[in-house]
Amino acid sequence: MPIFTDFTPNMGRSEISIAFKSFFFSNKKTLKRFAASLKREYDMTPYFYDSGRSALLSILEGLKNDGRNEVIVQSYTCVVVVNAIKAAGYKPVYVDVDESGINMSIKDLKKKITKQTRAMIVQHTFGIPDQIDEIKKLTKEHKFFLIEDLAHAIRATYKEKLLGTYSDAAFLSFGSGKIISSSRGGVALTKRLKLDTSELNPIDNVWKHLYKIILFGLAKPFYYFFSLGKIKIYLLSKLGFLPKVITENEKNGYAPAPHSFSPKLAAIALHQWRRRKNNIKRRRNIAKIYHKELKDTVRCLPFNPEAAYMRFPIFVDNPEKLFAFMKKHHIMLGAEWMGSVIVPSSIDLRATKYKGGCKNAEKTALTIINLPTDRQITPKKAEKITQLIKTFYGN
Numbered sequence: 001m002p003i004f005t006d007f008t009p010n011m012g013r014s015e016i017s018i019a020f021k022s023f024f025f026s027n028k029k030t031l032k033r034f035a036a037s038l039k040r041e042y043d044m045t046p047y048f049y050d051s052g053r054s055a056l057l058s059i060l061e062g063l064k065n066d067g068r069n070e071v072i073v074q075s076y077t078c079v080v081v082v083n084a085i086k087a088a089g090y091k092p093v094y095v096d097v098d099e100s101g102i103n104m105s106i107k108d109l110k111k112k113i114t115k116q117t118r119a120m121i122v123q124h125t126f127g128i129p130d131q132i133d134e135i136k137k138l139t140k141e142h143k144f145f146l147i148e149d150l151a152h153a154i155r156a157t158y159k160e161k162l163l164g165t166y167s168d169a170a171f172l173s174f175g176s177g178k179i180i181s182s183s184r185g186g187v188a189l190t191k192r193l194k195l196d197t198s199e200l201n202p203i204d205n206v207w208k209h210l211y212k213i214i215l216f217g218l219a220k221p222f223y224y225f226f227s228l229g230k231i232k233i234y235l236l237s238k239l240g241f242l243p244k245v246i247t248e249n250e251k252n253g254y255a256p257a258p259h260s261f262s263p264k265l266a267a268i269a270l271h272q273w274r275r276r277k278n279n280i281k282r283r284r285n286i287a288k289i290y291h292k293e294l295k296d297t298v299r300c301l302p303f304n305p306e307a308a309y310m311r312f313p314i315f316v317d318n319p320e321k322l323f324a325f326m327k328k329h330h331i332m333l334g335a336e337w338m339g340s341v342i343v344p345s346s347i348d349l350r351a352t353k354y355k356g357g358c359k360n361a362e363k364t365a366l367t368i369i370n371l372p373t374d375r376q377i378t379p380k381k382a383e384k385i386t387q388l389i390k391t392f393y394g395n
């Protein structure tokens with residue numbers, strides 16, 4: 001079976017079976033149970049949404065308007081984060097990444113804090129912890145609101161303290177490809193704000209998400225078998241039967257209104273949430289293999305035992321060539337974080353109000369490739385991936 005980095009990578013037989021049952025039944029208690037577990041984990045009140053982007057928008061809209069109109073965000077980020085900032089009425093202020101290439105530069109952050117700074121978002125890209133204690137000191141000194149984006153960083157820690165618990169608010173994403181994935185879903189966590197989710201409308205077409213989980217699970221093994229899976233996925237996507245992760249409107253800067261989290265999808269996320277410790281342990285193990293095998297071949301960051309490793313990033317010249325080489329061997333590396341300082345590369349960058357100047361982030365966009373760490377990646381498959389990369393570089 002080919003290896004996919006995207007394409008609902010975290011779905012196994014049990015998720016497919018829950019998705020199938022969810023076509024017919026849903027249990028209203030699921031969200032209550034999930035909320036209780038999240039509260040125990042983070043000691044903050046959870047508020048469910050259809051996505052992480054909606055959770056972020058609601059947090060920002062929940063802030064009291066005190067006349068300050070800037071929100072700091074790192075420049076290597078996803079367009080939906082920027083859209084939420086703008087939709088809440090703030091101006092995004094971009095901070096460059098540091099030498100790691102993926103997390104915020106504290107030096108540049110200090111330059112970007114102004115009297116207008118109302119809040120900042122810390123991303124912990126790919127689940128690799130940012131220097132949240134340093135950042136927290138700055139937010140206290142300058143009195144602005146700190147939000148941790150845990151879309152990539154469920155269960156990651158910094159100095160042995162759970163990420164998310166350093167801040168005034170945090171949010172998780174259960175979008176496809178995330179550490180815990182129900183195709184769509186998210187949660188805001190906070191003690192500082194009171195958010196109201198009682199009036200949210202349910203998302204349209206939950207069945208499309210359930211269908212996607214089932215279809216991808218069944219089609220992936222046959223992807224290259226006379227191109228059966230490939231053709232089916234292509235056709236269904238063209239016919240509009242598959243939900244889009246990022247819509248054309250979002251690529252042009254528009255943020256959709258928040259919706260509620262479907263209990264049908266929550267059943268899948270809760271199933272994975274209950275297995276989160278093993279999930280992260282396994283990802284760390286795979287990251288360790290990548291690091292050990294590749295550190296002398298390509299640039300990679302030191303192994304971090306506190307990271308959640310939603311992906312394992314490596315940095316190379318001409319990533320497209322390596323990408324194409326791996327594809328020939330039926331390994332689809334992650335493409336969504338390549339090619340643009342604000343991803344995906346198919347967006348209208350002008351709508352993000354990014355004006356350049358974040359040199360490290362621009363370099364990252366042109367040199368990064370990320371390797372999969374999801375549950376289909378066994379140590380054997382990780383070694384196969386590293387062997388191919390070494391072959392590509394003649395090692």
Ligand SMILES: Cc1ncc(COP(=O)(O)O)c(C=O)c1O
Pocket residue numbers: 050051052053054077078080081123149151152172173174175185186
């Ligand atoms: C860093 C980051 N933050 C936030 C989000 C938003 O999450 P969601 O897709 O659940 O809206 C994403 C993913 O799209 C992301 O990659």
